[in-house]
Amino acid sequence: MKTLFKSLICTLILILGASIQSEAFASVAEDYITVNGIVKDSQTKKKVEYATISIPGTTTSTISNVDGEFSLKIKSSVEARELVISHVGYSSSHVSISKGEQEAKTYYLSPNDYVLKEVIVQPALARSIVEEAVSKIEANYSPKSNMFDCFYRETVQKGKRYIQISEAILNLYKEPYTKGIERDRVRIFKGRKLVSPNQKDTLAVKLMGGPYMSVLLDVAKNKDILLDKEMLSSYEYTMEEPVNLDNRQQYVISFRPAVVLPYALYFGKYYIDKQSLAFTRIEFSLDLRDREKAISQILIKKPAGLRFKPLDVNFLITYKVQNGVSYINYIRTESQFNCDWKRRLFKSKYTVLSEVVATERDDAPAESIPYKESFKYDQTFSDKVSSFTDEDFWGGYNIIAPTESLMDGVKKLKKQYK
Template sequence: MMRVIRGFFLSWLVLLVSQVQVWAQAPATLRGRVIDAETHQPIPNAQVGVADNRIGTSTNDDGRFALNIPAAYAEGKLTVALLGYKNHSQKLPPLPGPELLIELKIVPAALGEVQVSGSVLGIVREAVAHIPQNYPVRPTRLEGFFRESDKELDKGQYRYLGEAVLKVLKAPYTQPKEDGEIVIEQSRKVDLLMQNKTSMLQEGWYAGPFIPHRFDFVHNRLAFINEDDFKHYEYKLADLTTYNDRPVFVITFGPKANDKSADFEGRMYIDQQSYAFLAAEWHRTPAGIRHEFMNFDAEERAYRIDYQMYAGRWHVKSVWYNTIGKGLMGGRLHHLSEFLTTAIDTTQRPAPEYIEKAQFRDVFRQNAVRYDSAFWKNYTTLLPPEQLRHALRDQDRQQQAEQLFAAQGAPASKAPSKGLFWEVLGRLRAGPSGGLLALDATAADISLSFAPESSAFLAQAQRRTPASTMAFSNSNLFNGNFQVDFTKKLSAYYSIRKVRGDFQGLGMEIGATYEHNFNPRHRPIMGRIGVAYFTQRVGYSFGTFDNTDKGLRVVGTKLNADEISVAVQKFTEGWMPRLGLGVEVSHHLEIVADAGLLLPWRTRSELHLAEESGFFLFRNEVDLALPAAGATVLVNNAPAAAPWSLGRPVLTVGILYRLL
C-alpha cells in the first residue's frame, strides 16, 4: 500500500512540476505607460518593440500599452521610439510585474551642424543609387494585417469593411518592374452594399490587398524618385532632423511652376548616413487625379509608407492609403486601406502555387475564405509611425469593426445571398474569338439576275469567284461568345461567328462543354469536350443596287431602303463535336482553343438581300432559298448550286472573361 501511495505521490509531483514548466513558458504580459519627460503628459502612438521589433505594439491615447511576451524573448531588450524623441532602451524586467513608467526626452528639432553639399535633387539621386545597398536584392516574404473600409460621409455609415492576414511576396528591389505576389491567408468581411443591393450599379475597390506592392514607392520607382520624371518636380530641403532616432534629410517635392505632368506632391525622409528612404507621405495633385481616369470624382488621394530595418536591409513596415470623393451613386465616400507588417522572412522558400495567389483584378469582397474574431488575438503588431494615427490596432476602430461584424448575425462560414440575378451574372463568361473554317471553293464565273414579280427592283451582275481552301471567322465581345457555368466543370454556351474576307456570312453555335482540370495544384490547364448545334452561311457579294421600289417585299419582309446589297451564299446546318484545351491566365481570364468536326445534315443555296441605307438598327435583311421566282443564278453559264461548301474541320481560339 505504501508503495502505491508513494508512486501516486511521485506521479502527482511530476505532473505538478511539468504544469509549472508549462505555466512558466506561457507568454507573460508587459504593461507600461509612456510620458513626456518634461511635461509628464502621456505620449500616444509611441512604438514599443521587443527583441529588435520582432513583436511590438503602440501606446493608446493615455500613453499605455500591453504586450504579450513569449518565453523565447524574456531576456530581450525593450525599445520605445517616436519621431521627435530620443529612443528609450532597457532590458525587459521580470514578468509578470508592475506597470513600467517610461519617460521620453525630446531631441532638438533640427541638426543645424550638418552641411548639405550639392543640390537637394542630388540627395534624391544618391538615395536612388543606394537602393541595391539598402533594400533586399533577393525575394523576401512579409506577413501582416490588412484592412479596407468604405464609409458614406453624408450618412456616417460604413458600406463595407474587410480584414485579412496577407502574405506579401516581394520581388528584389533591383527588379522594379516585378511587384511580386499576394496570398490572402485568412479574411473576413461585411458588405452592407451587397446585402442591400437594389440595382445593377455597384462600386467596388480593386486590388486593395496589393497596397504593399502598389504604394511601395522605392520598389516601383514612383515618378518623384524616377530619373525620367525629375524634370517635372521641384525638390526642397525642409529640415535636418531625426526619424526613429536616425538623422534624416526631410525633402519636400511637388510640381514645378506651370507643370501639368507631375502627379504627386509630398515629402520623404532619407537617412543621412546610408541614403536609405525611411518613409514618405504624398498625395496626388489635381492633375494626378485626372490622369488616373477613374469612375470616381476624387477630392483627395493620399498615401503613406515607412520601412523598418531587418537583417541589414530595409523592408516595408506599414502602408496607408486614403481617398475621399463622390462615387457613381452620388454620395461622398471615404475609402481607407491599411497594411501593417507583423513578420519578415528572408529565407528562400518556394513561391506559392497558382491557386493560392490573389489576382490584381480579384475583388477582395468576393474572397470566400473567412475567419472569426478570435483570429486577431493570435497576433501582435509592429507599430506604425507617428503619422499613422489611424493604426490597425487602434481600439476605437477595432471596436467599430467588431460591431459591424457582429451586426451580420450570420455564421462566419456562410456568405449573404446575392439574389438570383447576381448569382447568374457571377456564372457568366464572355469574350471574343477567332477561327478557321475549312472551305472547298473552286474558281467560277457566276452571273446573277434578280427581278421580283410586280416590282421595279432589278439586280444584275457577273462575278468571278476565287478558289479557296480556308475562311477566317471572328466574333467580338458584344456579339460573340457567352458561356454560363452550371458547375465548375459543366457549362452551356452561345457563340456567333462572322466569316470575313473574299467570302462572308454569319454563323451560330449553341452547345455544352465539360472541362476537366489536368493541373489542379498549379495554373489550371483544362481539357475541354463538348457538342454543339452548328449553322453557318458563307456567301459572295455581287454588289449594292439602287432600289426604286419603295414597296418591295421579299418572302414577307419589307425592303424599302434606297440601296440593297445582294449576295449568293451557301447555308450549312449540322452537329459539331469538339475537343480542346483551356489555360487560365488569371482567376477571371481563360484562353481556350477548340477543334471541331462538322457533321452536316442539311445544305442549300440562298440569295441574301440586305438594306444598306438608313439607321443600322432598323435595317432589314432576308435569305431567299434558291431556286426562286425571279432569281437566276448561272455558274459557268449553266444553272448550278453555289460552287463552294464548308469542309469538316473547324478551329477556334478565344478568350473567356468572368464578369464577376
C-alpha cells in the same frame, strides 16, 4: 505610363464572399505573451500614431494605431526583455517588459528638438541628395529574398459610419532590391469581413487599394512611381528642417510637380537617413488641381449616372532598419471622395482606408509564392474572405490594434445581422 493606380484595386460593391485559409502556412504557436500599451508624447501627452514597436534582435514588430494604442504578441520562446518604440521626430525609447504583462501601460516618447537647430542645407542640393539616395538603394535595402507575415486592414466609411471592415493575415514575398517587382507576390492566409447589408450602402465603385499595394507601393523598389530618372525630373525639391528617427538624423525633402504631364503627379516628403542615405519614410498625396486627370488615374469603374469627386488621396510608406539593412515596414493609403447621382439632391462622402504592416520576416524563404495562390492586382479583397465569427480569430498573429471607433463600428455592423 507612369501611373500608379490602375493596378491598385479595391471595391465598394458589398457582397459576402467565401472563406479562405491557406494550408501552406504553419500554424502560430499558442504559447505567447501579449504586451498592450499606448504611446504618447512626453511633453504634450498627445497620442502618437503609427509609432513602430519592435523586439530587439528579432523580426517581430507592429505599429500603434491612430489612437496611439498597440498590442504586440511575443512568442514565449523569445527571450524578450525590452521593447523599442520609435517615431519620426522623437528619440527612440527602450522600455523593459516582463512575462505575464497583460495590462495596458502608457509609454512616452521624447521629442528630439536639438536636431532642428541645425543649419538647413541649401535648396539647390535637395535634388542631388534624392538622386544619391536612389543610387544607394541596392546597397541599403535587402540583397536577399524575404518572406513577410503582414497584417492587412481595409475599411470603408460612409460619412462617419463604417459600412465595410475587412482584415487579413498576408504572406508577402519580395525578391532582392537589385530586381524589380515582377516576381514579388502576396497571398491571403486567413481573413474576415463585415459589410453592411443595407442596400442603400451598396456602391459599385472600383478604385485603388487592396493587398497588392504591399508590392506596388514599395517606392524604393518600384521606382516607376516617383524615383526613376523621368519622374525625378518631373518635380522640384525643397529642403525642410531635419528630424530624428531611431536616434539618427534625417534629411526632410519636400517635392511638388514641376511640369505638366498627361496624368496627375504628387506632392510629398522624403525622409532620408543622413549617414546611409536610405529612404526611411515617404509621404505623398495625389495632385487634385486637375480633377479630370486625378479621376482618370484612380477610378477604375463606376455606374453610369454616378458623379465621383475625389477630395483627398494620401499615402504613407515606412521602412525599418535591422542590422544595417532596410526592410518594408508599413504602408497606408487613404482616399476621401463624394458620390452622388444625377437628379438627386444629396451626396455622400466616403473614406476608404487600407493599411498593411510587416510583423514577422523570414530572410531565407525556401521558395516563392506560387502564382496560382497569389492575390492578383485586379482581384477584390472583400470577395476573398469570410464573415466575422471567431473572437480569437487571429490567435498568435500580430495585428494593428483596432481603434475605439472601429470596435464600435464592428458592433454596429454585427447588430445588423441579428
